[in-house]
Each structure stands twice: as structure tokens, then as C-alpha cells.
Amino acid sequence: MERRTIFEGWWFPVALVLPQLALTFVFFLWPAWEAVMSSLTRQDAFGISTQFVGLENFTDLFADPLYRAAIVRTGVFCAGVAVLSMGVALVLAVFADREIRGRGIYRTLLIWPYAIAPAIAAVLWILMMHPQIGLVGKLLNAAGLNWDYKINGTQAMGMVILASAWKQVSYNFIFFVAGLQSIPRSVTEAARMDGARGWRRFRTITWPLLAPTTFFLLVVNLVYAAFDTFGTIKALTDGGPGQATETLVVKVYRDGVVNLDIGSSSAQSVVLMLAVIVLTSLQFRFLGRRSGS
């Protein structure tokens, strides 16, 4: 879409976009370019000479069982977060869409967690689930569960999935509520007339009409789980115990910032960039279709 009515002159608009373009070049494109370049080179042990090695960093990366394990782990983590946070949000949204008293208050009380930082969500969950002082953690231990997410890798994974999903529910809730509101009342009324109620009405009417929202949220949640949960995981388990909660982003951070393995970290960065590009294109292709219809 283009505007018909425009102003003359070209230096003024160029001056207007310049700040944004400058920031983009310096802090986005240049680092991305550097990442690609150093993913294709390797430094000797003393960092004196740099050698072009082609795709060797990438073949090494995918041959590394630790990296492959991190891919699988990230997949499990992302799926867990997306399903859990979207599932809970959908149930809440369906009930918040009913005509009940206090609907507005319920909505407000379910929307505010949007503002909680991923790292702060982790802190809240630590204080809840801490094996010695946490309200729930203590109960689990009293029930004889041997609860200690600092030692047990499976428990640690459960914790980071729970905390990450918990923080994302309100975002999904807002979109599911908007999606439900956009379903024409005439459609649901017609279904009611036909005697479809409860679960059947949801399955045959609501769920199919909600599909665009669900798909959009699925992509957003996968991106969130893959990239925005760094703070949650870092604060909760720091990727541990061992590598039990080390997702791909945590691994880039550990390998690059902590272990200073620049070549491998850059190759990992490039792999992640490709993942973001695929996910973002999916999101936008789909958005174009939705706004076009």
C-alpha cells in the first residue's frame, strides 16, 4: 500500500530515517556480518593468526554430540513451554469469554503478569520451589519426593519449563480473548440453536475459528521459548545441573562469554540466526494472509 499524497524533497526524509538506519547498521548488521565471518574462520591457540576454514566450524558443530543434545533439549523445552502456556491461556480465555459477573476484574488479574521480567519470574519460582525454604518445595520433600532441582536434571527442566510458561500465559491470554471476541456472535448463537453446547461447540465452532490466532501464538511462543527465556534459565539453574537445562541460547552464552570459544560460538550464532529468519518469515507470511482476508 502506498500513500497518494506526499511532500516534496528528498534530503529531509533521508535525515529522518538516518538515526534508525545508523543504529541498525552499527548494532545489528555489522555484528551479524562479523558472526558470519568468524564462523568461517579459526584462530590459533594464541589468537595471533586467523585462518579461513570454510564450513568446518559448522560440520564440527553438528558432529558434536553435546550440540546435538542441546538441539533436542531446546526442542523439548520449547514444545513444553508453548503447549503449557497456550493450553492454560486458552482454558482461561474461554471461561473469561463467558458472560459472567466480574469479567473485567478477572481479565485485569490475568493480564498483569505480562509485565514480569523472565529473570524475575525465575526468582519468584525459586522462592516458591526452593527445597528448604519454598512453600511448595518443602511440601514436595515432606511428601518424600526428594525434591532438589539444583541436583536433579529432570526436576530442573520441569522448573524452567514451568517458570517460562507461567510468565507467558498472560500474553497468550490477551490474544486468545481478542480472538474469541472476533468470532461473530451470530455464529455461536446459530450453533447454540442447533443444540451444540459445551465441549462440542468448542470443538466444532470455536477451535477452528480460533486457528489463525493459535498458529500465530504458536510461532510467537516458540520464538519466546527459544530466545527470550535466557534470563529465566540463567537465574534459575544457569543451564545446570551439568547441561540439563542448557538450551541453544544458553550454550552460545556459555561457549562464547564464559569459555571464549569464538569460532564455535559464532557458528552457533549463525545457526540461531537462520532459525529466527525461518520463524519470523513464517510469522509474517501468515500475518499477511490474515490481514489480507
Add this chain to the structure above:
Amino acid sequence: MNARTDWAAHLVLGLGVILFALPVWLVFAGSTQDAAAISRGELSLVPVLSGLHTYVDVLTRAGADSGTMPVGHLLLISFGMAMSIAVGKIVISVLSAYAVTFFRFPFRRSAFWVIFLTLMLPVEVRIIPTYQVMANFGLINTFTGLTVPLIASATATLLFRQVFLAVPDELVEAARMDGAGPWRFLRDILLPVSSSNIAALFVILFVYGWNQYLWPLLVATDPHLDTIVIGIVKMIGLETRTEWNEVMATSVLALLPPVAVVLLMQRWFVAGLTEGEK
């Protein structure tokens, strides 16, 4: 419609509310209790009013064992960061969206695509090279380094472009008949008609800025530049820590400002979030 009370809905929604409120309430209650009692596992859900002095303590006193600045200082850095990022992103995006929708200039399309590309390059995927670029510019451990690189925004530019495209032609014509120049048109027509979008975006971006973790972790190692989020993670990372009430008070203070912004501006925020993504 249904005159009877919908108990199922109240039950499910009530449980949902508790699911989110309980952890925060527990942490608030804990923040007012005795540190030693919490360590022994005697955390209670009932707050102690006399324990509210913990808040005064953490706000003004530096964390002795974690080496963090007083929470008052951390909050100030977070507030400065969130405000700079929110205002900076809005200003820079309004200007570039204005340029690409109301003007013709060489490489207009390319400029738009370059801005769009930033969506594909979150900091999480370019940790090391970004650090190197920041170091080249001497921006490590500076407030500028903490804020300015995060100000570029494809999402905000796309949103404003959409809003500007929807401005009726008659309005633009009328402004031109009145002899309004490009600046006056922006100030007197475009900004007022997009004020609710600006409000919505402000909420989203303030929360975004306040909640940053990886970025400050990378570019600011100086404790004077620690944000509240960085500070609380440092505090909780200490295995030997025993002042749990102070950790809890700090958590409450860390989440209060962004939650307040969302609640106070809820109307614009919800509309803006769901519209912006369309």
C-alpha cells in the same frame, strides 16, 4: 442470557488468578518476615506489618555480601533504561515511519527492508560480535551502551507505518491547503491521531526496557550500572545468602513498576498489543 451464576467459570478463573497472584503474595509476605525464620523453612502467608522496614533497609543500604548497590540505585538505573528505550524507540520509529510513508526518496524501499531486518537479529543470536562492536566504540560500561543500541525498532516502525497509512487523504490535503510544512503536519496532525498507539507502545516498550537481562549482563559489568533485574539475580545466585526477606523485598520492588505501568494503562495496552500484531 443465563441468569444462574456460572460457577465453573468462576472456579477456573479464580484458580487462574491464584496461580499468578500466589507467588507474588508469598514473596511479599516473606519480605516482611524474619530472615532466620524463613531460612528454617517457616515461611508464612501472613505478612507482618512491622516487617515493612525491610523495604527501607534494602532501598538505601548496599547488599553487603553480594556487592550490589542499594536497591534505590538499581531502581533508578532500571527506570532510566526503560524510559530511554521506550521514548527513544518511539521517537526514532515515528520519524522513520513518517519518512517512508509520506515522502519519496532514493533507496526508500531498501531503507525499509534494512529496518525490517533487525527483527531477524535479536541480541541472543549475536552475543559475541555485538560485544566486540560495543568494545570498539568504547561503549562497554556506559549508560549510552546500555540504552542506545536497543533503540532501533522494526516493530514500532511497522506499527507507525500502518497507522500513518490509515490517515485519511482528506486530512493530509486539508493540512496542505492550510500551508502546513512537514514538521507542522507531523506535530499537529499525525502525532495527535496516533496518540493511543503511542500510549500502547509506550507500555510495551517500557516493560521491554525494564525487563532486559542479557543485554546489561553483556555490556555493563560495573556494579554502578546494575539494573534491578541484574541485581536480584546476583543476590539469588549466592548460595550462602541468608537474608531471604531482603531478596523477597527486592523482588517485589523489581516487579512493581512495570506491573503498575501495565495496570494503569491497561486499556491502551491491550488494544495496542493485539492490533499491533495484525
